[in-house]
Amino acid sequence: MFRRTFWFTAGVGAGVWATTKVNRKLKQLTPESLAAQAADKAIDAGHRLKEIAVDIRAQMAHREAELGEALGLNERPGLPPASRRPAVGRGGPAAVVRLHAADGPPNTAGTHRTTENTTEEPGTGTSYNRNEDH
Structure with missing residues (x-):
């Protein structure tokens, strides 16, 4: 008798679990949910791209400062930037x-x-x- 009760309970539990899992997946696949997911991913990608752009700008400024020091362009602070460029x-x-x-x-x-x-x-x-x- 306990065997039948155990397997009946296990079957009901598996059915409830499977039904819950399927219902959650169906809710995720509704048009509204898909649109919200796409918007969230687009916003996340935008934030990543912005962080990359900020990092690139910082590296560019750092490298420009290094090159300015190496070429001696930063030694004459009284001159405007246009006249600091070497005429080549x-x-x-x-x-x-x-x-x-x-x-x-x-x-x-x-x-x-x-x-x-x-x-x-x-x-x-x-x-x-x-x-x-x-």
């Missing part, structure tokens, strides 16, 4: 040509200055229209 071009700093504000921004290649479709080669005094080459 072909032939070293002596070959850098200063342009007037009316001339426009310097070309990064340092070989010639362009305006619209014409190019002036330095030192030659000749200009040509790029559209004529085609």
Whole structure:
């Protein structure tokens, strides 16, 4: 008699456990629950990305300070940051040509200055229209 009662109780317990487990899983799979889970994960991912960005910025600032010390850029505190940058071009700093504000921004290649479709080669005094080459 005890065997039958034991197995009956074990069966009822297993049925209750399985029913509870299935009901919980069904509640987790409702659209509202899935949307809430997705929102929570998105917020968590956003926080992680923000922490990564903060760490990267801190490392960048630290490395920039190290490079500034190594290159001696931090030794002249009286100069504005734009004038602290070393002028590097072909032939070293002596070959850098200063342009007037009316001339426009310097070309990064340092070989010639362009305006619209014409190019002036330095030192030659000749200009040509790029559209004529085609």
